[in-house]
Amino acid sequence: MNRFKKILSLKGFPIKKAQKEFESILEISDADFPNYDEKRRERILDFHLKSNSNYSKFIQQTHYNSWDEIPVMTKADLQKPLGERLSKGFKKSKVFVNKTSGSSGHPFIFAKDKYAHALTWAHIIWLYQQHGIDVNSSFEARFYGIPKDVVGYKKERLKDLLANRHRFDIFDLSENNLHKFLKLFQEKPFDYINGYTSSIVLFAKFLREQQTVLSSVCPSLKVCITTSEMLFDEDRKLLENQLGIPVVNEYGASELDVIAFENPRGEWQINTKTIYVEIVDADGYALPYGEEGDVVITSLYNKAHPFIRYQIGDRGVIDEKSTPKTQILKSLTGRTNEFVILPSGKKVPALSFYYVTKSVIEDSGQVKEIKIVQEDLTKFVIQYKATGELEESQKQKMTKAIETYLEKGLTIVFERKDELERSESGKLKQFTSRLDS
Structure with missing residues (x-):
C-alpha cells in the first residue's frame, strides 16, 4: 500500500x-x-x-x-x-x-x-x-x-x-x-x-x-x-x-x-x-x-x-x-468566476468569502443564506437570511475575518432580509460586484 x-x-x-x-x-x-x-x-x-x-x-x-x-x-x-x-x-x-x-x-x-x-x-x-x-x-x-x-x-x-x-x-x-x-x-x-x-x-x-x-x-x-x-x-x-x-x-x-x-x-x-x-x-x-x-x-x-x-x-x-x-x-x-477588487489594488477570488462566511456558519443552522454585495471599492454589504439577528460578536467575528482575508479599512454593513434576491434562473449568487455599474 x-x-x-x-x-x-x-x-x-x-x-x-x-x-x-x-x-x-x-x-x-x-x-x-x-x-x-x-x-x-x-x-x-x-x-x-x-x-x-x-x-x-x-x-x-x-x-x-x-x-x-x-x-x-x-x-x-x-x-x-x-x-x-x-x-x-x-x-x-x-x-x-x-x-x-x-x-x-x-x-x-x-x-x-x-x-x-x-x-x-x-x-x-x-x-x-x-x-x-x-x-x-x-x-x-x-x-x-x-x-x-x-x-x-x-x-x-x-x-x-x-x-x-x-x-x-x-x-x-x-x-x-x-x-x-x-x-x-x-x-x-x-x-x-x-x-x-x-x-x-x-x-x-x-x-x-x-x-x-x-x-x-x-x-x-x-x-x-x-x-x-x-x-x-x-x-x-x-x-x-x-x-x-x-x-x-x-x-x-x-x-x-x-x-x-x-x-x-x-x-x-x-x-x-x-x-x-x-x-x-x-x-x-x-x-x-x-x-x-x-x-x-x-x-x-x-x-x-x-x-x-x-x-x-x-x-x-x-x-x-x-x-x-x-x-x-x-x-x-452556474458557477461564474469573479474577483473582489480592493482599494489597495489587490484582487482576490470571490470564493474567498467561503473563509469569511465560514466564521458564522454554525451547527445551529441559524444562518440560512448569505450574499455579499460590493457596492464600491470600500463598501461591502453582507445580506443574510437567518432565524434571528446576528449577534454583535458574530458580526465582529466576520468583520475580523474580512480584514484577515481581504484587507483592513473596509466598510462592512450587515442586512438581515426575509428573502435574498436571485437571478432570473432562480440561482442565488453569493457574490455580486456593482463596481462596473
Missing part, C-alpha cells in the same frame, strides 16, 4: 475495501447496468427510510410508484443541526464531517460515513490515473484557499506536505505575487495544476503579459485540472496556450463526490459509479437526454447522511448520445 492510501487507512477510511468495490462497479456491463443502478437506488432509499428519522419526516410517505415521485431535497432542507440529520448508528465523532463552500449562498455542515468517503477517494484516484496522474507520487501545484487561523493554517500545510503538493496563496493575486508564482514553477518539478478556475485563469493572463508559456519553464507539467467555477471556452483556450498543457474540467460537490470529469476524449463524463445524476423539470420529473433542467443527485453509498434526489443548485443538459452507464454532460449553467 502506498503512502497516500496508508494515510487514508490510518485515518479510518477503508480505502482497500473501497477500491475493490469500485473495480467491481467498473466491470458491470452496459446491458446489466440499468438494473444494477436501480437496485442501488432502492437500497439506499430503503436504508434511510428505516434508519434516518429526519429523512422519514421529510419524505412523509414510505411508498412511491416511481423514482420521479420521491421529493427533491434542497440545501435549505438540510440547514439544521447535524446531529438531527445523522442516520441511526452514526455519531459525529465516527464519520467524516465537513462544511460546503457556501459558494451558492447555502452553506451547511454535512457528513459522510467513512466507507462512502473512501469510495470517493477510490473514484478520484481512478479519474486522475486516466490523465497520467498518480495521487501518491505526482507533485501538485494547488490553487486553493487556505484557513488563516493558526491551527487551521498549520493543519492544511501538514496535509499539503503529506499529499505531495504546494499550495499557492490565491488570497493575493497581485502582480508581485504572480511573479513569485512563476518563480516557483521555474524552481519546482510540478506534475499538474489543480484549483479554482478563476485564479488559474488570472495567472494565465499574467503569463500572457510576460510572454511566457508555463510548460517551457516547468517541462514536468502534464495537465491542469480546473474546478469549482465555470470554465468558459475563451478561458480554456487561454489556459491551453499559456500553460502549454491539456486542461481537464472538473464539476463536483464536497458533500457528494466528483459529479463530472473530462475524460481523455475531451468529454465531460458524468460519475455513474458512486452517484446517480438526473436532470429534472420544475416538478421533479426526469427529463429526456438533450433537455435542460435542474441537476439532482443521489449519493448511492452514504449511509451516515441522506442525499437523495438532492438539488445542487445548477442547471444542465445530458448529451443525447449518453447511455445509462456512460453519460456525458453536454452543458452546465
Whole structure:
C-alpha cells in the first residue's frame, strides 16, 4: 500500500475495501447496468427510510410508484443541526464531517460515513490515473484557499506536505505575487495544476503579459485540472496556450463526490459509479437526454447522511448520445468566476468569502443564506437570511475575518432580509460586484 492510501487507512477510511468495490462497479456491463443502478437506488432509499428519522419526516410517505415521485431535497432542507440529520448508528465523532463552500449562498455542515468517503477517494484516484496522474507520487501545484487561523493554517500545510503538493496563496493575486508564482514553477518539478478556475485563469493572463508559456519553464507539467467555477471556452483556450498543457474540467460537490470529469476524449463524463445524476423539470420529473433542467443527485453509498434526489443548485443538459452507464454532460449553467477588487489594488477570488462566511456558519443552522454585495471599492454589504439577528460578536467575528482575508479599512454593513434576491434562473449568487455599474 502506498503512502497516500496508508494515510487514508490510518485515518479510518477503508480505502482497500473501497477500491475493490469500485473495480467491481467498473466491470458491470452496459446491458446489466440499468438494473444494477436501480437496485442501488432502492437500497439506499430503503436504508434511510428505516434508519434516518429526519429523512422519514421529510419524505412523509414510505411508498412511491416511481423514482420521479420521491421529493427533491434542497440545501435549505438540510440547514439544521447535524446531529438531527445523522442516520441511526452514526455519531459525529465516527464519520467524516465537513462544511460546503457556501459558494451558492447555502452553506451547511454535512457528513459522510467513512466507507462512502473512501469510495470517493477510490473514484478520484481512478479519474486522475486516466490523465497520467498518480495521487501518491505526482507533485501538485494547488490553487486553493487556505484557513488563516493558526491551527487551521498549520493543519492544511501538514496535509499539503503529506499529499505531495504546494499550495499557492490565491488570497493575493497581485502582480508581485504572480511573479513569485512563476518563480516557483521555474524552481519546482510540478506534475499538474489543480484549483479554482478563476485564479488559474488570472495567472494565465499574467503569463500572457510576460510572454511566457508555463510548460517551457516547468517541462514536468502534464495537465491542469480546473474546478469549482465555470470554465468558459475563451478561458480554456487561454489556459491551453499559456500553460502549454491539456486542461481537464472538473464539476463536483464536497458533500457528494466528483459529479463530472473530462475524460481523455475531451468529454465531460458524468460519475455513474458512486452517484446517480438526473436532470429534472420544475416538478421533479426526469427529463429526456438533450433537455435542460435542474441537476439532482443521489449519493448511492452514504449511509451516515441522506442525499437523495438532492438539488445542487445548477442547471444542465445530458448529451443525447449518453447511455445509462456512460453519460456525458453536454452543458452546465452556474458557477461564474469573479474577483473582489480592493482599494489597495489587490484582487482576490470571490470564493474567498467561503473563509469569511465560514466564521458564522454554525451547527445551529441559524444562518440560512448569505450574499455579499460590493457596492464600491470600500463598501461591502453582507445580506443574510437567518432565524434571528446576528449577534454583535458574530458580526465582529466576520468583520475580523474580512480584514484577515481581504484587507483592513473596509466598510462592512450587515442586512438581515426575509428573502435574498436571485437571478432570473432562480440561482442565488453569493457574490455580486456593482463596481462596473
